[in-house]
Amino acid sequence: MTECVECGADVALHDDLEVGEIVDCTTCGAELEVVDTEPPVLERAPELEEDWGE
């Protein structure tokens, strides 16, 4: 469990968390990027860019 940087609510995290993964804050809906796992640190995820995709 860690805190959403956007709204301050608690964010539940998986055990197999990876740096670079995106998690959603279920309270405010913000997309958060995992920038560290030990301990978990979240930042606001970058906005979608036009050339993203597969």
Add this chain to the structure above:
Amino acid sequence: MNVGLLYSRIRKDEKLLLSELRERGHDVEKIDVRKQRFNLANAPEAFADLDIVVDRCLATSRSLYATQFCEAYGVPVVNSHETAEICSDKVKNSLALEAAGVPTPNTDVAFTTEAALESIEDFGYPCVLKPVIGSWGRLMAKIDSRDAAEAILEHKATLGHYEHKVFYVQEFVEKPGRDIRVLAVDGEPIAAMARSSDHWLTNAAKGAETEPFELDARAEELVQQASDAVGGGLLGVDLMEAGDDYTIHEVNHTVEFKALDGAVETDVAGTVVDWLERKAAEAETVEVTA
């Protein structure tokens, strides 16, 4: 083996790969491309001692440059820069398929709104206007009338990045409410799924329903040809059923497979890692022989 994974976002696809690689005891170097500085002559530290690099960049621009740097540093990379170059651009993708004799929707490319409108009128309504760079079905337009065509072209010309002033106009293919995504390694299918939707766009990213699809011999043949046409690699080949044949509208080079993994019984990540192990072994053989 020592595997580098280029990324800027870890999606479920990358998690599946990472998990499979680690379970098999491979060393994985996650390389966040946002933190790298690519020198012309000297590879970043993260690239030292890698047997193979897997490009999973989310951004096309980064994928193109990062794969080119890998090759300049002599580090084997999948997919290759050549494959990325062709697949990332719908014009190059279509040209490669056409040159290889692979059935692909009829397409015009025009550089002005006037010329694009002529192409649209020639194709008739509906037809399709697509951005040359882009994914997940974004900014695709099915054009049903001349009024719509004029409005969309004006918007693209006025508001768009210069790439939106390259007008990629395509015939509308009447497909049976679904298209087919095949995940393949060097042309050999791993698994396939049908993506169905009431919407004309059937991308999984647009919420299409997915189910396993059994490929027939013709589809397998076309997947192999399409893969060869773009330089091979780990690819997502998109087919539509058109009459009694198929048409291939595009080949994707940093293919997402989480939807496929959920739709089929095949161990998708495991089969991809089997292939990566073979590629790394091949690269080592080449190095030793050279």
